[in-house]
Each structure stands twice: as C-alpha cells, then as structure tokens.
Amino acid sequence: MRKGDLTRQAILARATGLASKAGLEGVTIGALAAELELSKSGLFAHFHSKEALQLQVLEHAAAQFVEHVIRPALAEPRGEPRLRALFERWLDWSQSSPLPGGCLFVQASVELDDRPGSVREHLVGIQRQWLGVIATSLQKGVEAGAFHDRADPEQFAHDVYGVMLAYHHASRLLRDPQAETRARRAFETLLSGARAAH
Amino acid sequence: MRKGDLTRQAILARATGLASKAGLEGVTIGALAAELELSKSGLFAHFHSKEALQLQVLEHAAAQFVEHVIRPALAEPRGEPRLRALFERWLDWSQSSPLPGGCLFVQASVELDDRPGSVREHLVGIQRQWLGVIATSLQKGVEAGAFHDRADPEQFAHDVYGVMLAYHHASRLLRDPQAETRARRAFETLLSGARAAH
DNA sequence: GCAGAAAACGAACGTTCGTGCTAATCTAGT
DNA sequence: ACTAGATTAGCACGAACGTTCGTTTTCTGC
Numbered sequence: 483m484r485k486g487d488l489t490r491q492a493i494l495a496r497a498t499g500l501a502s503k504a505g506l507e508g509v510t511i512g513a514l515a516a517e518l519e520l521s522k523s524g525l526f527a528h529f530h531s532k533e534a535l536q537l538q539v540l541e542h543a544a545a546q547f548v549e550h551v552i553r554p555a556l557a558e559p560r561g562e563p564r565l566r567a568l569f570e571r572w573l574d575w576s577q578s579s580p581l582p583g584g585c586l587f588v589q590a591s592v593e594l595d596d597r598p599g600s601v602r603e604h605l606v607g608i609q610r611q612w613l614g615v616i617a618t619s620l621q622k623g624v625e626a627g628a629f630h631d632r633a634d635p636e637q638f639a640h641d642v643y644g645v646m647l648a649y650h651h652a653s654r655l656l657r658d659p660q661a662e663t664r665a666r667r668a669f670e671t672l673l674s675g676a677r678a679a680h
Numbered sequence: 681m682r683k684g685d686l687t688r689q690a691i692l693a694r695a696t697g698l699a700s701k702a703g704l705e706g707v708t709i710g711a712l713a714a715e716l717e718l719s720k721s722g723l724f725a726h727f728h729s730k731e732a733l734q735l736q737v738l739e740h741a742a743a744q745f746v747e748h749v750i751r752p753a754l755a756e757p758r759g760e761p762r763l764r765a766l767f768e769r770w771l772d773w774s775q776s777s778p779l780p781g782g783c784l785f786v787q788a789s790v791e792l793d794d795r796p797g798s799v800r801e802h803l804v805g806i807q808r809q810w811l812g813v814i815a816t817s818l819q820k821g822v823e824a825g826a827f828h829d830r831a832d833p834e835q836f837a838h839d840v841y842g843v844m845l846a847y848h849h850a851s852r853l854l855r856d857p858q859a860e861t862r863a864r865r866a867f868e869t870l871l872s873g874a875r876a877a878h
Numbered sequence: 879g880c881a882g883a884a885a886a887c888g889a890a891c892g893t894t895c896g897t898g899c900t901a902a903t904c905t906a907g908t
Numbered sequence: 909a910c911t912a913g914a915t916t917a918g919c920a921c922g923a924a925c926g927t928t929c930g931t932t933t934t935c936t937g938c
Binding site: 503504505583584588589591592593594595596602605606609610636637640641643644645646647648649650651652654655656664667668671675 | 838
C-alpha cells in the first residue's frame with residue numbers, strides 16, 4: 483500500500499502544475515499520464531473519476547498553500563509583520579516553481595464560478611478560509627492597537643485579494659515588469675489606511 | 681451578402697454570452713450551432729477556423745464594451761464624475777444580461793495568460809487600451825486640479841482593475857451579497873486617496 | 879422570374895476526451 | 909520463496925472535438 487500513495491502523490495504534484503496553466507478541466511488524464519509515463523488507465527485507477535482527481539488536486543494545492551504561506555506567516559508577531567508576511571509569501575507562492583501558470587486558485591476561481599458541483603463547493607470553502615485568515619490577522623492587529631478600530635477586517639481581506647488579482651492580471655497577462663512594484667505599493671496603501679494614528 | 685452578416689452577428693452575440701460562462705475555448709462549434717439551431721458546418725463556414733471565431737468574439741465584446749461603458753462615461757465631465765461613471769458602468773457591464781457568466785475579459789484574461797497566439801495578443805491590446813482610458817481619465821482630473829499631482833494614473837488604473845477583479849471573485853465565486861457594496865467602498869477609498877486637499 | 883452567388887446542410891475524417899473491463903506485473907507479509 | 913493483494917498496462921467503448929467535402933437550399937440582382 484506504500485507504492486500506490488507515492489505515485490498518487492507524484493501525480494497530484496504534476497497535476498497541480500498542469501492545472502495552474504490549463505485549469506482544472508485542462509488537467510486531462512491522457513496528457514497527465516503521458517507526462518508521468520503512465521498509462522491512462524493506470525493513472526485513472528488511482529482516482530476513479532476526473533472529479534475526484536480535481537478535488538484531490540485542490541486539496542493538494544491547499545495543503546501546499548498552508549505550508550508555504552499561512553503557517554510560516556503565523557509565526558510572525560501580530561499586526562503589520564504578520565500581514566506583511568502573509569502578503570509577501572502569497573506573492574511568492576503565485577510565482578513558485580510548482581505553479582508555472584500562476585496561482586492555481588485564481589485560475590480555478592474563474593473557471594469554476596459558473597460550474598456547480600462538489601469541486602466548486604470545495605474551492606469556495608478554501609477561499610472563504612483564506613479570506614478569514616487575512617481578516618482575522620487584521621482583527622488581531624486592531625485588538626493589539628496597531629490598527630484603528632474602524633478598520634473593517636472583511637473589507638480589508640477583500641481589498642487585499644483584489645491587489646493580488648490585479649497583480650496576477652498585470653504580471654501574467656500583460657507581462658508588466660512593474661506588476662510586483664505596483665502590488666506592493668497598493669498593499670502598503672491598504673496597510674497605512676488601517677494603521678492607527680499615533 | 682446581407683443575410684450572412686446578420687447571422688454572423690447573431691452567432692457572435694450568442695458566442696459572447698457562452699464565452700462569458702465557459703471561456704473562449706468553451707465556445708464549442710457544436711454547442712454554439714445547437715443553441716442557434718444551425719448545423720456545425722453551416723456555422724463554421726462563417727469563420728473558417730475556431731481561432732478566427734475567438735478573435736471576432738473578442739472584437740464583438742470590445743465593441744459592446746466601448747458602447748456600454750466607455751462612450752457614455754466620456755460624456756460626463758472630467759474628474760470624479762467621469763471616473764465614477766466609468767466604474768459604475770463597468771460594474772453594470774459585468775452583470776449585464778448578454779454576459780450571463782460575468783465579464784468576458786476577466787474570464788479570457790485568466791484563460792489566455794498562458795496560451796500564446798493571436799487571440800492572446802488581441803486581448804492584451806484591448807486590456808492595455810482599457811487601462812489607458814482609466815489612467816487618462818485620472819490624468820485629466822489631475823490637470824484640472826481635482827486630484828493632487830502625486831496621484832499616479834497608471835497605479836490608479838491598476839488598482840481600480842483590482843477592485844473590479846475582487847468584485848468578480850466575491851460576487852461570482854463566493855456569491856457574496858455584499859460584493860457590490862465592498863467594491864464601491866474600495867473604489868471610493870481609491871478616489872479619496874487621489875483627491876486634492878482643498 | 880431566372881441565373882448565379884451566397885448560405886446552410888449532412889456526413890465523414892482523424893483525434894482526444896473520460897471511463898470501463900480484463901490481464902499482467904509488481905510488492906509486502908509470512 | 910510463495911502467495912494474496914495492490915498496482916499498472918492493454919484495449920475498447922461512445923461521445924465530442926475542429927475541420928473538410930460535396931450537395932442542396934435559399935437568397936439577391938438583373
């Protein structure tokens with residue numbers, strides 16, 4: 483039972499990268515099998531359906547995201563340092579080598595926003611959690627007095643997500659070399675809007 | 681030669697709506713033909729290739745966008761009124777009935793950011809123009825003294841695009857009933873950040 | 879109203895899609 | 909080393925993909 487899990491993990495790693503470029507629907511059994519030098523049926527046997535494969539890809543990516551972004555950022559002190567760490571690691575994540583097509587969640591969000599089903603529901607759950615992490619991080623900062631108490635955590639999370647999406651658009655589609663600079667500037671503006679007057 | 685252009689227009693209208701839901705690649709000749717009660721081959725003859733169809737869909741949508749968003753907004757007076765009109769009409773556009781799947785350009789941007797070709801190039805051109813319209817509108821406001829002269833038009837355009845993308849994410853994927861409110865609030869914050877102190 | 883052009887059709891093509899079967903091969907526990 | 913069970917391969921399927929072809933229907937200009 484060991485070997486199976488190993489190949490399954492290898493499949494998911496490749497599938498995640500492929501999905502970042504071609505979307506979850508673009509992760510085709512044939513192409514994936516060819517990349518991994520497996521037979522279509524041999525690969526398929528691990529998942530029993532394409533939907534199950536998509537769900538596991540999403541779960542795999544979410545676990546990676548927690549590991550690469552959330553967990554290390556939560557080690558930073560509350561307030562600005564933690565928020566900055568979340569943002570910087572998020573930027574880094576969407577450029578990381580296992581995601582040659584950019585952030586998988588951005589791709590999947592647009593792809594699934596109109597296709598009902600369990601994959602969509604799963605993605606919605608993941609995104610809500612992530613927005614929750616950002617909002618909570620700001621809220622903690624408010625309680626610690628780093629941000630003024632009119633700062634709206636949910637609005638802030640929403641706005642930061644917008645900065646990230648704009649970055650994705652500028653860097654991936656427009657290939658704007660200033661995309662990263664612009665993203666950081668926008669984020670700093672958001673931060674200073676929430677900062678408590680001293 | 682009259683009838684042909686008429687059906688071609690009807691095809692493009694349907695295709696635009698379909699593309700907003702399923703993406704440009706999801707605009708399949710068969711499905712489109714079925715919706716319009718045409719034969720695959722009869723429809724195909726109008727375009728000679730799928731790529732040409734996609735290009736024309738993009739062009740069709742761009743023309744609609746100019747008509748529904750840009751042109752009426754440019755009739756507003758410079759400065760805040762014009763920027764507000766651009767934003768409001770943009771919001772309206774992405775909810776309009778010919779786009780049941782939301783803004784086609786958002787969908788296409790994510791879909792094409794990794795697929796080279798003429799369709800991608802065309803989309804990039806459209807998006808650059810649109811960002812240019814926003815930036816120029818702010819610049820005109822700066823010159824008129826409505827905004828302070830440290831306001832960066834390109835950064836502003838980039839940020840407004842982010843607000844729009846976040847709105848799309850919140851409303852389409854998360855089905856957040858507050859999406860519109862959040863988008864307006866974020867836009868107002870951007871505006872007041874550029875406003876000249878009096 | 880007729881001739882010629884334009885437009886739509888129906889059938890077929892080669893591929894690729896996801897998904898089943900069955901058979902062969904490999905791995906782990908004894 | 910042997911065997912039970914897990915893992916992979918081989919092959920086939922029906923459907924859908926974009927595209928081509930030759931034919932038929934439907935327009936349009938005189």
